Amino acid sequence: MHEMSIAMAVVGQVEEAARAGGAHAVTSVRLQVGELAGVVPDALAFCFELACAGTVLEGAELVTETVAAHARCATCPRTWAVGMPPELCCPACDRATDVELLSGRELEILSVRWDDGPAGAHTREPIPEEA
Numbered sequence: 001m002h003e004m005s006i007a008m009a010v011v012g013q014v015e016e017a018a019r020a021g022g023a024h025a026v027t028s029v030r031l032q033v034g035e036l037a038g039v040v041p042d043a044l045a046f047c048f049e050l051a052c053a054g055t056v057l058e059g060a061e062l063v064t065e066t067v068a069a070h071a072r073c074a075t076c077p078r079t080w081a082v083g084m085p086p087e088l089c090c091p092a093c094d095r096a097t098d099v100e101l102l103s104g105r106e107l108e109i110l111s112v113r114w115d116d117g118p119a120g121a122h123t124r125e126p127i128p129e130e131a
């Protein structure tokens, strides 16, 4: 499943950053997803929740920002919204050659928000477990 491998990769990257930053619990992850990245947001959200289980991301919210796909024609100065399904033929020249995709394939983590535990000087000490 495409979305599952993406979710696992995102969780892995965030986990690493969170650990390095001394995060206590990750609360939200903002992801930029291009229209042509081939990701179904609902499926990704579902897989993300599964991938987060048992990690520092457990219960984190996934916020996806969709990036509209745009293309540019090399023959004329025209740029256009590619849409879905993608229209890769220049609307002015009616040609699909020399078409450059400007955006729409993005798949990256924009930001991660986390709690780093209670504020104060004792955040780095281990918390004793109560019996």
Ligand SMILES: [Zn+2]
Residues within 6 Å of the ligand: 073, 074, 075, 076, 077, 078, 090, 091, 092, 093, 094
């Ligand atoms: Zn054109």
